[in-house]
Amino acid sequence: MNIVNSMKLSFPSKSMNESFARAAVAAFLLPLDPTVAEIADIKTAVSEAVTNAIVHAYPDAYGTVYIEAQLTDNGRAVIKIRDKGVGIPDIKQAMEPLYTTSTDERAGLGFAVMQSFCDRVKVRSTVGKGTTVTLEKTILRASYGKR
Amino acid sequence: MVDITYHNGVVTAKLFGEIDHHIAPSIRGEIDAYCESYRPSRLILDFGKVGFMDSSGIGLIMGRYRMISLIGGRLEVVHIPKNLKKIFVLSGLENLGVMK
Numbered sequence: 001m002n003i004v005n006s007m008k009l010s011f012p013s014k015s016m017n018e019s020f021a022r023a024a025v026a027a028f029l030l031p032l033d034p035t036v037a038e039i040a041d042i043k044t045a046v047s048e049a050v051t052n053a054i055v056h057a058y059p060d061a062y063g064t065v066y067i068e069a070q071l072t073d074n075g076r077a078v079i080k081i082r083d084k085g086v087g088i089p090d091i092k093q094a095m096e097p098l099y100t101t102s103t104d105e106r107a108g109l110g111f112a113v114m115q116s117f118c119d120r121v122k123v124r125s126t127v128g129k130g131t132t133v134t135l136e137k138t139i140l141r142a143s144y145g146k147r
Numbered sequence: 148m149v150d151i152t153y154h155n156g157v158v159t160a161k162l163f164g165e166i167d168h169h170i171a172p173s174i175r176g177e178i179d180a181y182c183e184s185y186r187p188s189r190l191i192l193d194f195g196k197v198g199f200m201d202s203s204g205i206g207l208i209m210g211r212y213r214m215i216s217l218i219g220g221r222l223e224v225v226h227i228p229k230n231l232k233k234i235f236v237l238s239g240l241e242n243l244g245v246m247k
Contacts, residue, residue: 015169022199040199040230047201051168105175105210106168109202109238116237 002073005031009067013054013083021067022046028069029077032142041117042077042137048110049081049133055102057085057131075142079135087127095123149174151181158187163196166204175207179214190215195226204231205238212243223247 007028011017022043029042046067053065066082088094095115100108114121118135125131148170150161160178164170182190190211197204212222222245227235240246 015167018167018169019165036230041233043199044201044234047167047199051201051203055168105171105206107202107206107209107238109205112237113202113234117233 001076003070004073005071007069010064012062013058013065013085014062015051015054017065018047018050018054021050021065025067025069025079029071029139032071032075032077032139034139034142038137038139042079042135045114045117045121045135045137046079046081048113049135052110052133053081053083053085053131055104055106056088057083059086075139077135077137077139080132081135082130082132084130087129088123088125088131089127091123091125149177151177153181153185153187156185156188157191158182158185158189159191159193161193161196163198165199166197166207167199167201168203171203171207175210178211182214182218182220186218186220187215188220189223190220191223191225193226194224194228194231197228197231200231200234202234202238205234205240208238208240208245212245221245 009024025046026039026043050065063083063085068080070078093099095111097112098108100106114135118137120136122134148164152159158181192208208224215222224245225247
């Protein structure tokens with residue numbers, strides 16, 4: 001398994017960047033010729049992870065959200081969404097469906113959506129240091145064309 | 148974002164474009180303002196023209212369900228596009244009996 005392409009993004013934790021982030025990741029995956037459903041899954045999962053960083057990691061001030069993505073030659077997309085925010089004290093609890101610390105009509109489904117829409121979700125977090133969410137999804141029938 | 152009309156006790160909100168955490172609060176504000184003015188017996192959320200939605204859309208629906216229940220009306224969610232079925236199923240909203 002070799003990495004055939006990679007990219008990095010960083011942007012301020014402003015909610016207007018949620019659409020930019022998911023569209024940018026989706027565009028990066030286009031050379032694999034994913035299906036419409038696969039693109040929708042990735043966009044939704046990225047949107048959830050980036051929204052978590054914006055809402056929860058930096059609750060009081062803007063910080064920076066980092067995205068790194070890699071494509072492998074077996075059609076796997078690995079997307080890391082990282083922040084240097086407050087961190088998650090209890091990851092297991094944070095990942096429970098319907099659990100939310102927000103009072104602003106959040107459904108508490110962010111991690112459930114990521115888990116359901118990706119093959120694998122990993123969360124690493126240190127309180128006071130930040131959180132990294134890694135999403136992995138294999139694009140079935142991925143084709144790199146003749147590039 | 149959203150086009151809202153009122154007719155015969157029914158507020159219909161036609162949502163369009165992408166629904167995420169950035170956009171959801173303004174949609175919520177517009178719908179709630181209509182419902183506070185007209186106090187409808189029915190609120191219809193039409194998702195027919197929504198191209199993308201994350202769990203913010205689910206939060207939006209659950210919040211409107213609570214809001215309309217408090218004023219004695221009921222909620223209907225209609226025209227859910229095929230590509231959004233997955234998140235609706237995951238959310239358990241089917242159990243509220245609002246999806247038509």
